[in-house]
Amino acid sequence: MLGVWMLYLQLFYSSYRHQIRPKILITRGGGDTIAARCIITNMSPEIIFVQAVFLRLSFADREQLYSLSEADRAGFSPPDRRSELVQGPLRSGDFLELGSFEELLTTVLGKENALHQLAEAHTLTVVTVGSYTWHDRLAAAERSFRLRRNEVQQTILIPTRMTSRQIRSKTEKRAVARMVEKHAGMG
Structure with missing residues (x-):
């Protein structure tokens, strides 16, 4: 009888932990080229405060990291101020539409350099990095896209996974926290 109750409590606890975990979804909308829109959605049961969004470009010999939250987004005027600032609170089910991937890359790289x-x-x-209000802890997710050229020389975004990868390990969270501190001038 005790074994059955222990199993029941374990299942209950496991279900409870799963329900309170933060989940950030990063998607592309409106096509598969770099003209598609970048959308960040809070799929958590509680509010997430988005603190920073980074773009990482991987090359054969190096990686470059760019902070959208620190970039000047002049000329981009969405109806939601959070989307312009790339920061702000997201209730459960809310989303930020950050603009097209092309606009984001042009913002951080410049028009001429972006194509090159x-x-x-x-x-x-x-x-995407945020603060999860339930325990005031770091919530982060990432989504990678392979870049390919189609027959008309458009850059196509091919997701490497079906959904965003949630960053949950302590080691990865520390690395993300250092990345945010470095780009915010705190480190």
Whole structure:
């Protein structure tokens, strides 16, 4: 009888932990080229405060990391101020529409440099970092896209996974926290 109750409590606890975990979804909307929109959605049961969004371009010999939250987004005027700032609170089910991937890359690289860098890069990764209010802890996710050229020389975004990868290990969270501190001038 005690074994049955222990199993029942373990299942209950496991279900409870799963329900309170933060989950951030990073998607592309409106196509599969770099003209598609970058959308960040809070799929958690509680509010997440988005603190930073990074773009990481991977090349054959190096990686470059760019902070969207620190970039000047002049000319981009969405109806939601959070999307312009790339920061702010997201209730459960809320989303930020950050603009097209092309606009994001142009913002951090410049128009001339963006086309050149995209021609050389093989992967684009979007990393979203936030604070999960339930325990005031770090919530982070990333989604990578392979970059390919189609027959009309458009850059196509091919997801490497079906959904965003949630960053949950302590080691990865520490690395993400250092990345945020470095780009915010705190480190």
